[in-house]
Amino acid sequence: MATMEWIAACREELYALREELHRCPELSHQEYRTSALIEKQLRAWGIPVLDFHLETGVVAKISGGHSGKLLVLREDIDALPIQENTGLPFSSQVSGVCHACGHDIHTTALLGAARLLSEHRDQLHGDVLLVFQCAEESFDGAASMLAHGIFSAQTPNAVVGFHCAPQLQVGKVEISAGIREASCDSLTLTVVGKGGHGAHPDECIDPVVMSAGLLMQLQTLVSRRNKATDPVVLTFGEIHGGSAPNVIPDQVLLRGTLRTFDNRVRMAHLAALEDLCTGFCRALGGTCTVTVEKSLPPLINSPDICQQLLTSAQTVLGEDCLGSESAPSMGSDDFSCMLEACGNHGAQYLVGTGLENDPATRMGLHVAENIFPSQAIEPAAATLVQFALDYLN
Ligand SMILES: [Zn+2]
Ligand SMILES: [Zn+2]
Structure with missing residues (x-):
């Protein structure tokens, strides 16, 4: 079965998970419920969770049926000190805290990818380390998880992850090599x-x-x-x-x-x-x-990983899935620390969360009114899965 069809088959479950995460957002280093929910879900799918004595954040591993490279898929899980004003039926139930950077979409897409990769692990030539990273918004979650030795057993061959992009249409991605974000x-x-x-x-x-x-x-x-x-x-x-x-x-x-x-x-x-x-x-x-x-450090995407990502994205989303390239940003993401720890081999790409007929989905990151539609989970999860299959095989 093709990757998009696998994902579509567990759509309802993923949307429900996303809504649960969205209702209970947690600030950097306080992601206790979020981490527990991720762990519970991974265990329910038979995916082993690794113990690094982390306060928050979760690391799990899918061992492929054949030996090969080690790929890290990384997404962040924390929320922001912003009062949500979207009017969504599953709005934040925590006063003054909400997922205004789309990290609930990130978490859900990585969970979905984890489930599918685990179900098809016999086909994998190599292993996938799943990093549900705490505290991206406070810029120190990656460093603290690395200090707990999450890569100490083996330096990964590459790290890949995505970020939601309200300026891009759902179904589109942006994959750009070279400098993307500032130090x-x-x-x-x-x-x-x-x-x-x-x-x-x-x-x-x-x-x-x-x-x-x-x-x-x-x-x-x-x-x-x-x-x-x-x-x-x-x-x-x-x-x-x-x-x-x-x-x-x-x-x-x-x-x-x-x-x-x-x-x-x-x-x-x-x-x-x-x-x-x-x-x-x-x-x-x-x-x-x-x-x-x-x-x-600055976030610099590897050209070869970007090339592979583009091929994988086109396989699941179609030939014309590439959105127009945006300029590098003076903003920062601690994905760059994970990249550095993987020998600067990897990439962070953007996944569209904007809907043409709904301006509320295109307001921007860290905006109390911005809606991240659940439909974005499928292209996000599908690109992660397809890249892992292509990269390892
Ligand atoms: Zn943010
Ligand atoms: Zn973010």
Whole structure:
């Protein structure tokens, strides 16, 4: 039976699963119910769940009937701190939390793919590791699962996964080789001076004025130090300092994000940023410490995997399934950490979730009103299954 027909045969079950996941969304690192539901389902289908002492997230393995490569299929399972406003009958029952990034579709499609691959494991020349990844939205789920050794027994030959794309029609995919998403480093700058009475700045070292100057200087890294052909974004979205208009505080915290398309550019900017922060604040009599956390490399898709993905997608979705190519994004996905751990061999592709006659399905990711239609599960699961069959065989 062809892959699409296999998937269609378990449509009702997958839609019901999706609705259950959608009703009970959980934030990053709190995906307890979601993980339990995934585990229960995998066990019901006879798919062995591996124990890596994970707090949340699930890893399972399908051992093929013949020896061969190890392929990782990875999808993320967490939700966002957004109040759902879709009007769906199976809307989130958790106040202020919803699946506004489509990760319930991701989870369900991977479950569907797991079921079908398991049923046909005798045909597989190699193994499939299923990674239901926690905490993508907080950018540290991939790193934490890798730290638990999910790839320690054997370095996988490749990792593949998809993300929902409201800008693409259901039934279409986007598969693009090369740079797709930016690196991301979360920065915390602690600017320390000496607090005191606002009437006597001469007796203080004012961290508010220091921070204001520093913030403007930091933008010159992008506009004056960086080569214009290398995209870089440096944004500070948080400033915390002070408690009264007439008191100079001891310190100010600035929190921001650095995005690049190239690890060399990224490292050069991190070094220059640290130099500027320390030097600038020292010149004004204060200090500045820089902390870098939750670092993600850029997401770069392998050309050979993309070529295979395209062939597999065309097998299940038809020759004209390829949507128009979008520009690489300065956004980030910690799929890039999984890629790096697989020797930079793999790809993340996009699966359309937009419906022509329903504008509510085309509003965008992280939008409270956006509807991800369940019909997108079938093309998503089918492409995962077909790719696994083609890649391993
Ligand atoms: Zn998201
Ligand atoms: Zn997402």
